[in-house]
Amino acid sequence: MSWPLWAQLLAIAACGAAGLTLTRSLFAADATRAQLGLEVSRGDSLLHRTPAVCKLLGLLALAVSAALLPPAGLSVPGALVLLLLVAARLPLRAVAARAAELLPLALIVAVGALLRGDPVLFVATLGRALITVAAVVALTLSTPQPEILRAARRLGLPAPLVEIIALLLRYLVVVLDEANRLALGFSLRAVGPRDLRLARPLGRVIGALAVRSLERGERVHQAMLARGYDGTWPALQRAPAPSVAAWLGCGLFLSPLLAALSYWR
Amino acid sequence: MSDPALAFRQLSYAYPDGTAALRSVSFALAPGERVGLVGPNGAGKSTLLLHAVGLLPARGAVLVGGLDPDRVPREVRQQVGLLFQNPDDQLFLPTVAEDVAFGPLNLGLSAADVEQRVATALAQVGLTGLGAKLPQHLSLGQRRRAALATVLAMGCQTLVLDEPTANLDPGGRRQLLALLTQLPGALLLATHDLEAVLQLCPRVVVLRAGEVVADGETAALLADPELMQRCELEVPWPLRR
Numbered sequence: 217m218s219w220p221l222w223a224q225l226l227a228i229a230a231c232g233a234a235g236l237t238l239t240r241s242l243f244a245a246d247a248t249r250a251q252l253g254l255e256v257s258r259g260d261s262l263l264h265r266t267p268a269v270c271k272l273l274g275l276l277a278l279a280v281s282a283a284l285l286p287p288a289g290l291s292v293p294g295a296l297v298l299l300l301l302v303a304a305r306l307p308l309r310a311v312a313a314r315a316a317e318l319l320p321l322a323l324i325v326a327v328g329a330l331l332r333g334d335p336v337l338f339v340a341t342l343g344r345a346l347i348t349v350a351a352v353v354a355l356t357l358s359t360p361q362p363e364i365l366r367a368a369r370r371l372g373l374p375a376p377l378v379e380i381i382a383l384l385l386r387y388l389v390v391v392l393d394e395a396n397r398l399a400l401g402f403s404l405r406a407v408g409p410r411d412l413r414l415a416r417p418l419g420r421v422i423g424a425l426a427v428r429s430l431e432r433g434e435r436v437h438q439a440m441l442a443r444g445y446d447g448t449w450p451a452l453q454r455a456p457a458p459s460v461a462a463w464l465g466c467g468l469f470l471s472p473l474l475a476a477l478s479y480w481r
Numbered sequence: 482m483s484d485p486a487l488a489f490r491q492l493s494y495a496y497p498d499g500t501a502a503l504r505s506v507s508f509a510l511a512p513g514e515r516v517g518l519v520g521p522n523g524a525g526k527s528t529l530l531l532h533a534v535g536l537l538p539a540r541g542a543v544l545v546g547g548l549d550p551d552r553v554p555r556e557v558r559q560q561v562g563l564l565f566q567n568p569d570d571q572l573f574l575p576t577v578a579e580d581v582a583f584g585p586l587n588l589g590l591s592a593a594d595v596e597q598r599v600a601t602a603l604a605q606v607g608l609t610g611l612g613a614k615l616p617q618h619l620s621l622g623q624r625r626r627a628a629l630a631t632v633l634a635m636g637c638q639t640l641v642l643d644e645p646t647a648n649l650d651p652g653g654r655r656q657l658l659a660l661l662t663q664l665p666g667a668l669l670l671a672t673h674d675l676e677a678v679l680q681l682c683p684r685v686v687v688l689r690a691g692e693v694v695a696d697g698e699t700a701a702l703l704a705d706p707e708l709m710q711r712c713e714l715e716v717p718w719p720l721r722r
Contacts, residue, residue: 365575386574386616390617439571445587446587450583450586
């Protein structure tokens with residue numbers, strides 16, 4: 217069964233609108249750090265205390281199994297993630313807010329299945345995305361950023377990659393603040409009609425942000441040089457090796473992965 | 482006589498677009514001497530500070546303890562620490578402690594030495610216990626102090642600071658000045674905060690349009706209304722009659 221043309225166009229338009237909303241929310245003057253997943257919930261659950269190395273591996277196992285399992289098998293990783301979120305008493309509103317930010321992207325992918333007339337694949341694709349997003353949120357809400365980075369180093373992610381991610385995370389907040397200031401200055405003076413005529417000045421604002429970010433990059437580099445930087449970073453701290461108990465807990469997440477692997481064998 | 486801690490000799494610099502930023506600047510800081518660097522916006526203060534650590538190519542000469550930053554930048558940067566105006570330019574690592582450790586690690590110190598230096602520097606700026614914090618979770622005053630800690634941890638004999646008191650609340654400013662008073666090394670303080678210069682530096686260099694227009698005793702120069710007006714500065718309150 218194939219969809220009529222008008223329905224296809226409607227679906228594409230809906231996805232476009234969702235994408236636009238996402239982009240707008242990222243650049244809106246009131247975009248908060250929480251929306252970008254840059255804040256960590258305070259808590260003292262088992263999940264909060266599990267070493268980041270185990271959590272990162274668990275996330276990987278969940279994501280891979282969510283991608284490989286047949287639709288009927290998705291309930292296993294799904295139930296595991298739900299169990300995690302509830303057991304860690306993570307603020308479900310924050311989880312939902314973050315998932316909502318990421319899901320439009322999944323929708324854009326999933327709508328392809330719908331257009332081909334395969335509703336099961338549509339639901340499964342959304343389900344896979346939901347499981348992975350929820351697992352990512354569980355990790356980022358329960359683990360401070362520096363610990364995730366150290367765990368990544370521990371797991372052997374190449375140092376330059378971790379350094380790039382570290383810089384990205386550090387300056388995302390700074391650039392976002394800058395963008396908010398520019399957007400505020402823009403909206404305070406953009407008092408005329410809000411239509412396409414604003415596109416030109418808005419383009420200039422985005423250009424200004426790009427230039428300022430480039431200049432900042434230059435100053436950061438100078439500041440690094442001033443402290444003896446010679447092109448190589450002294451290693452970012454590495455996470456300590458997790459305990460046996462932590463590894464055993466981590467093994468729980470490998471079960472859906474094993475199931476997935478046995479299905480594809 | 483020992484080499485000056487920091488000396489500029491006939492230093493000129495033009496930006497790539499041809500704008501002259503510094504014109505034949507010459508003055509020197511003796512070891513342990515504290516000198517204020519004042520002047521209107523665009524006078525060339527920040528550009529001069531970048532030259533002190535060899536971050537810009539020099540025409541003329543810059544000497545740090547007799548060393549040329551263009552030739553031996555590594556050695557020079559162990560002697561001169563530069564504090565940038567915006568702490569977000571200086572703090573680039575995930576946590577404050579990692580950032581403070583960046584310089585000492587670049588010096589090739591052992592892990593134990595680095596840890597010791599980080600603890601000492603954080604204690605000096607009053608941030609003990611905040612090492613694990615993310616820079617974006619600190620207030621501006623705390624970030625400014627953390628940035629200063631990253632410079633102090635280098636163990637430099639000379640500090641060049643760009644607007645260290647800008648945007649600080651009065652309490653934060655007072656703490657920062659108290660800390661700077663205690664530091665033993667030479668200090669070049671570029672700022673619009675003339676009261677701070679009056680309090681910290683017995684000597685001041687006045688820069689205008691890239692040129693040194695006055696160099697002498699702080700209380701005498703800053704009390705000169707004609708000079709202050711010409712350089713778009715103000716006679717600080719304690720010196721007004």
